[in-house]
Amino acid sequence: MAVQLAESPPAATQPPATPPAQTTAADTNSAFGHALKDTLITGLIALGLLGPLVGFETVVRDTGAGSALGLAYRPVVVAVMVAIIMVGRLVLNLTVWSPNRVVKTRSGPSVFDRMGTAVGPVVKPALFAFAVAFPLLAAMLMGGLNESRYLIDLGILILTYVMLGWGLNIVVGLAGLLDLGYVAFYAVGAYTYALLATSAPINEFFSGLLGETFWANWAFWICLPIAGIFSGLWGMILGFPVLRLRGDYLAIVTLAFGEIIRLVLINWVDFTGGGAGIASIPRATFFGVPFTAGEDGFAALFGLEFNPMHRIIFLYFVILALALITAFATVRLRKLPVGRAWEALREDEIACRSLGINTTNTKLSAFATGAMFGGFAGCFFAVRAGFVSPESFTFDISAMILAIVVLGGMGSQIGVAVAAAVMLGGMEMLRNLGFLKQIFGNDFDPSLYRMLIFGFAMVAIMVWKPRGLVSTREPTIFLKERKAVSGDLVKEGHG
Amino acid sequence: MQPSTGNAAPYRWDADPILLVEHLFMRFGGLVAVNDLSFNVGRGDITALIGPNGAGKTTVFNCITGFYKPSEGRLVLGHGRAPTPEEVATVTAHGERALVGSDAAVYLLERMPDYRVSGEAKVARTFQNIRLFTGMTVLENLMVAQHNALMSASGYSLKGLFGLPGWRAAQRTATEKAQYWLDKVGLTDRADDPAGDLPYGAQRRLEIARAMCSDPILLCLDEPAAGLNPRESLELNTLLRAIRAEHNTSILLIEHDMSVVMEISDHVVVLDYGTKIADGTPEAVRNDPRVIAAYLGVDEDAVEEVEAEIEAEIATGAQS
Numbered sequence: 001m002a003v004q005l006a007e008s009p010p011a012a013t014q015p016p017a018t019p020p021a022q023t024t025a026a027d028t029n030s031a032f033g034h035a036l037k038d039t040l041i042t043g044l045i046a047l048g049l050l051g052p053l054v055g056f057e058t059v060v061r062d063t064g065a066g067s068a069l070g071l072a073y074r075p076v077v078v079a080v081m082v083a084i085i086m087v088g089r090l091v092l093n094l095t096v097w098s099p100n101r102v103v104k105t106r107s108g109p110s111v112f113d114r115m116g117t118a119v120g121p122v123v124k125p126a127l128f129a130f131a132v133a134f135p136l137l138a139a140m141l142m143g144g145l146n147e148s149r150y151l152i153d154l155g156i157l158i159l160t161y162v163m164l165g166w167g168l169n170i171v172v173g174l175a176g177l178l179d180l181g182y183v184a185f186y187a188v189g190a191y192t193y194a195l196l197a198t199s200a201p202i203n204e205f206f207s208g209l210l211g212e213t214f215w216a217n218w219a220f221w222i223c224l225p226i227a228g229i230f231s232g233l234w235g236m237i238l239g240f241p242v243l244r245l246r247g248d249y250l251a252i253v254t255l256a257f258g259e260i261i262r263l264v265l266i267n268w269v270d271f272t273g274g275g276a277g278i279a280s281i282p283r284a285t286f287f288g289v290p291f292t293a294g295e296d297g298f299a300a301l302f303g304l305e306f307n308p309m310h311r312i313i314f315l316y317f318v319i320l321a322l323a324l325i326t327a328f329a330t331v332r333l334r335k336l337p338v339g340r341a342w343e344a345l346r347e348d349e350i351a352c353r354s355l356g357i358n359t360t361n362t363k364l365s366a367f368a369t370g371a372m373f374g375g376f377a378g379c380f381f382a383v384r385a386g387f388v389s390p391e392s393f394t395f396d397i398s399a400m401i402l403a404i405v406v407l408g409g410m411g412s413q414i415g416v417a418v419a420a421a422v423m424l425g426g427m428e429m430l431r432n433l434g435f436l437k438q439i440f441g442n443d444f445d446p447s448l449y450r451m452l453i454f455g456f457a458m459v460a461i462m463v464w465k466p467r468g469l470v471s472t473r474e475p476t477i478f479l480k481e482r483k484a485v486s487g488d489l490v491k492e493g494h495g
Numbered sequence: 496m497q498p499s500t501g502n503a504a505p506y507r508w509d510a511d512p513i514l515l516v517e518h519l520f521m522r523f524g525g526l527v528a529v530n531d532l533s534f535n536v537g538r539g540d541i542t543a544l545i546g547p548n549g550a551g552k553t554t555v556f557n558c559i560t561g562f563y564k565p566s567e568g569r570l571v572l573g574h575g576r577a578p579t580p581e582e583v584a585t586v587t588a589h590g591e592r593a594l595v596g597s598d599a600a601v602y603l604l605e606r607m608p609d610y611r612v613s614g615e616a617k618v619a620r621t622f623q624n625i626r627l628f629t630g631m632t633v634l635e636n637l638m639v640a641q642h643n644a645l646m647s648a649s650g651y652s653l654k655g656l657f658g659l660p661g662w663r664a665a666q667r668t669a670t671e672k673a674q675y676w677l678d679k680v681g682l683t684d685r686a687d688d689p690a691g692d693l694p695y696g697a698q699r700r701l702e703i704a705r706a707m708c709s710d711p712i713l714l715c716l717d718e719p720a721a722g723l724n725p726r727e728s729l730e731l732n733t734l735l736r737a738i739r740a741e742h743n744t745s746i747l748l749i750e751h752d753m754s755v756v757m758e759i760s761d762h763v764v765v766l767d768y769g770t771k772i773a774d775g776t777p778e779a780v781r782n783d784p785r786v787i788a789a790y791l792g793v794d795e796d797a798v799e800e801v802e803a804e805i806e807a808e809i810a811t812g813a814q815s
Contacts, residue, residue, distance in 0.1 A: 329656070336655040337638075337645040340631075344639040347628035354560065354622070355640045355709055356614025475632045477670070479686040483632070489691035490630030 031100055035093035043086040050078050077440060123414055131159070131320055135313045145309040152309075156316050156384065158424045160377055163323040165404040165416040167373030170330055172402065173411035174339065175366035176346030176493015177243070178251040181258025182401055184238070185231040185371035187265060187393035189378025192227040193220065194278040194388045195271075216282045217290055220383045224376060231375020232368040239367035243360060258398055265390040277389025284315055284383045315384050322380060326373045327413050333369070335476045342366050343411075343476075346493035407461060409468025410492065418469055427454060506776075508537030508762050511577045513713055513745045514559070514604075519568035521554050521769075528554045530769040532568075536713070536762075538577070541739055541746045543756045543777075546766035547789055552749045553623060555766070556715055559747075560620045561609035568605065572616050574712060575599035614643050619711035621702045623718050623749075629691030633682055633701055636690050637673035640708035645669055676704040680734065696727040700734070707738065714738065716748040720755045728752060732759050757781065765789065 055078045061070040130137075134155050138148035164186065171179045196202060197219035206215040238257050245253055265272045272278070283291065291298045291311035298314075299306040333339040341362045344352050352359055382388050404423055408415035430450040437444055465471060471487030512535035521529040529551045536542045544552050557563040559570055571583050578601040586594045586601050593602045593615070602616040612618050628636050638645070648665030649655030655662045677683045680700035685693060690701060699719060706714055719735075720728045732755060738744050750756045756763060756777065763780040765773040767789040773780045780786055 332656050332658075333652065336649050336652050337642050338649075338652045340635060340639050341642055341646075343631060343635075344628050344642075347630055348626050350562075351622070351626040351628065352639075353562075353609040354613055354620050354626075355642060355705070356610050357639070357642050358610050358614075473630055475635055475687065477634055477638060478632070479634055479670075479674070479683075481687050483687050483689075485630055485632065485689040489689045 031098055032094070035090060035098075038093055039086050039090040042089045043082055046082045046085040047078070050081050054078055054081060077444075080440070127414070127417065128324075135316055145307055145313075149309060149312060152312055152316055154425065154428055156312070156319055158421050159316070159319040159323050160381060160384075161401065161404060161424055162417050162420040163319065163326050163377045163380075164374060164401045165408065165420050166323065166326045166330055166413065167370050167377065168401050169370075169405050169408075169411065169413070169416050170333075170342070170373070171366055171370035172405050172493075173409075173416075174330075174334065174346065175342040175363060176491065177363060177366060178247070178254070178493075179367070179370070180251050180255035180395075180398055180402065181238075181261075182254075182370070182374055183393045183395065183398040184258040184261040185235055185374030186378040186381065186397065187261050187390075188231045188234045188371075189227040189375030190382040190388045190392070191265065191272060191278075191378075192230045192375065193223045193379040193382040194281050196223050196226065197282045197382075198278055198280070213290075217285045217288045219282045220284050220379070221287065224379050227379035228372045228375040231378065232372035234375075235368040235371025236364055238371075239364050243363045243367065255395070255398075258393075258395060262390050262393050265393070272390075275390060277387060277391070279387045281382055281386050281388070283386060284311065284318065286314060315380075319380055319384075322376055326376070329369075329373075330413065338362070338365055340476060347491050403458070407458070407468055409465075409470035409487070411473055411490070412468065412470035415468055415470030426457070430454065506537070506762070507540055508535040508542070511538045512536060513538040513573055513577075514747070515569070515571040515573075515578070515583075516555070516559070517569040517571065519555065519558060519570065520566045521551070521558055521563060522566045528769050529558070529565075529766075532766070532769070532771050534764045534771060534774055536745060536747050538573075538745055539739060539743075540761040541735060541748065541759050542762045542764065543760035544747065544749050544764050544766065545751070545756055545780075546772075549768075550766040550789075551769040552766055553717060554769075556620065556717055556747075556749060559604060559612075560618055560715060561604060561607050561612035565605050570604035572602040572604055572618065572713065573599065574602070574617070613709060613711075617710060617712045618715060619706035619709050619713075620715040621699075621706055621717055621719060623721065625695075625698050625702050627690040627698055627702060627705070629689065631690060632687050633677065633690050633693070634670070634673055634686045636701060636705050637676060637708045638669060640705045641669045641672065643709075672708060676707055679707075679737070680704045681730075696723050699723065699727075699731075703734065703738075707742070707744070711744055714744050714746050716746065716750075718749050718751065720750055720752040723752075725754075728755055731755065735759055 055073050055075065057072045057074055059070055059072045060067045135148070135152055138151040138155070139145050142148040142151060164182070167185075168179065168182045171177050171182070197215075203215045238254075242250060242253050242257070266275050268274070285291065286298045286301075289296070289298050289301055291308070291314065293299065293306040297306065298304075298310055304310070330339075334343070341352065341357050342365075344355075344357065345359060345362055345366075349359055352362070381392070385392075400423070404419045405416055407423065408417070408419035427450065430453055461469070467487035467490075472484035473487065473490045474484060475482060514536040516532060516534050516536075519529050519532040520527065532551075532555065544555060546552050554563065558565045558568075569583075569587065571578055575596075576599045578599070582594055582599075582601045586592075586603055591603075592606045592611070593600060602612075604612055604616060604618070607616060613620070628639060631639070645665060646652075649662045650659070674683065674686075677686055680697075680703065682693075682697060682701060682704070685697070690698065693701060699722070703714075703716065703719065706716075716735075720731055723731060735746055735748075736759060739746055748760070760777055763773070763775065763777050764771060765780055765783070765786050767785075772785045772789055773783040775783075
């Protein structure tokens with residue numbers, strides 16, 4: 001290169017060098033002008049939208065004769081928001097959307113994927129260790145058992161959703177059947193426990209046989225498997241007529257089934273207690289030993305000082321164990337013919353049938369297995385809350401669980417766990433946005449913007465990681481080397 | 496023409512058929528896609544089903560493999576030996592799907608749903624537009640094909656869930672079988688890659704390997720050579736011959752590539768507008784004026800006329 005330059009006359013090399021530089025400068029100028037123009041237009045649109053929507057505020061005015069409702073205007077908030085939008089737009093126009101930007105052609109796995117493979121082996125043990133040590137950490141962090149109640153309750157809630165996410169993951173992520181009514185099985189599990197545990201005839205039967213307190217102490221441990229089996233059974237009953245439908249139709253009918261179960265719970269007052277629900281459900285016991293302050297309670301048995309937190313921590317470990325059983329069973333099932341058939345079903349149903357796989361049975365088994373884990377979680381919900389009512393089993397719960405599965409990456413265990421922690425933990429964290437008051441003044445209520453911020457986060461994840469946090473699929477068997485399958489090749493299923 | 500060896504049954508497909516297609520009709524509304532089609536597929540033969548586009552070849556395949564329920568007709572599949580007329584009559588009269596004996600079994604395919612046709616009657620198929628499990632690895636594709644055998648070995652998941660030794664042995668055997676077929680189609684190096692990442696020709700071979708992993712006695716291939724280059728076509732011929740020779744599997748294939756059809760098939764059935772227009776050895780079919788007419792698209796009577804015209808055109812072209 002240097003030799004060529006030296007040999008060729010300077011006049012000859014100069015002209016071809018300058019024009020590209022000129023055009024680049026012109027491009028930059030026009031790009032900057034374009035960006036400015038775009039920013040101004042965006043600012044105007046934002047002003048038009050936010051001016052009335054955010055600007056006006058209803059206030060209660062004291063008008064001598066009493067208080068009356070009036071309108072106030074907050075120009076500062078509007079100005080700050082418009083400014084944020086304009087600056088953001090300008091930055092985006094000059095960087096990501098710039099016409100001069102050289103688009104990097106990506107070869108091989110993305111940064112996220114490489115990061116995933118680098119930390120992948122550590123993530124699972126680390127998360128597991130964190131989950132086990134969580135109550136201790138919480139107690140240390142908050143400085144006492146009683147003070148850590150909020151955190152441990154949050155942990156229980158997150159783990160419940162992790163378990164529900166893993167259960168629904170079998171149906172949606174592995175078998176590719178879009179189920180919008182998963183909450184139905186959660187409800188069946190919860191009501192199974194609530195009805196059996198508060199049933200007088202069963203209580204009488206056992207008190208005659210094994211003692212007065214037997215049923216109250218053992219109801220949870222006896223009902224837990226029953227609730228799972230019962231939910232699985234309901235999964236089959238609901239699945240049978242539904243599974244000849246595909247795609248959107250399947251989704252709508254499962255949605256309807258979720259609502260039907262809830263409406264039956266509300267209207268069958270004699271059996272379920274209707275909208276009032278079922279109260280005073282027996283609490284969880286330490287394998288028959290109640291968490292009471294009395295002589296035969298948990299604290300007395302282990303020589304501890306009585307503390308109501310013992311029960312909460314025990315509940316935490318129960319749901320942790322249930323969630324881990326769900327994960328273990330799913331990982332195991334994936335490597336069995338039934339799990340491979342689920343995934344094959346998601347990939348291509350017709351090819352499945354051409355290989356002798358009974359697709360109806362396969363779909364039913366996925367539906368029933370998913371429902372069974374939903375039932376376990378429901379049983380746990382009932383024993384934790386001590387009270388169930390149809391209010392707890394609305395479509396919101398189904399949507400939340402489905403969002404967790406989709407965000408986590410369909411079919412991925414660790415992705416679903418992280419998504420559940422982020423969704424529920426993040427929602428709770430957004431309650432603590434007090435520092436924003438320093439920016440927007442003391443009248444600003446940050447918790448009102450919780451759902452907005454949450455929505456933005458969801459959109460951001462869907463833009464950057466459309467296949468969820470973990471988008472690669474782990475093969476279930478390998479000859480020489482386990483290579484993750486790119487999410488682009490994995491199908492989402494059509495119902 | 497192949498010289499007849501006996502008076503009664505000159506050809507293998509008449510003497511020892513594995514599949515009898517009898518008066519098959521398939522109607523879609525007013526359209527008759529398959530019209531009174533009867534032919535036999537010989538045990539150990541490679542039978543080609545050919546015809547112009549839209550002749551109803553794939554419809555016949557879909558009927559045989561249970562994806563369509565024929566409007567009329569009977570599809571008799573014999574395991575072990577050719578089904579006797581008495582056996583067929585018994586099964587038909589009793590309204591059963593199959594008559595399974597110790598050495599032989601008769602299946603009426605038109606009475607069976609698709610997954611039983613492949614699972615019980617052991618008729619495997621491939622598809623015109625390849626249907627692989629693209630998000631699963633090559634090896635996984637072959638494991639899914641052994642679903643039914645593995646399912647019972649895993650005790651319907653119960654034994655497998657606890658990892659009992661019986662299940663592990665079954666899994667090992669299945670992997671070995673998959674490896675055998677990977678070796679056979681030359682995909683061993685790519686066993687752990689996703690099936691969707693394979694080049695087109697390799698996907699075709701993998702689909703055949705997957706079908707073979709379900710231990711079929713009749714393999715139905717829908718245009719296996721479509722989109723293959725000449726070298727790949729040649730390899731396909733070798734593979735199909737090997738399957739027939741070593742695996743006791745008869746082959747029924749739809750193909751447009753005449754080099755494949757004429758080279759490897761023992762028996763050719765020609766369809767046009769859902770009706771059979773020729774049935775015989777490749778040589779016989781190639782010289783059949785009705786086949787030529789169907790492929791050139793003229794009436795039966797005009798075949799000679801068209802041939803004369805073409806010859807005349809060639810002659811004038813050479814002059815000018």
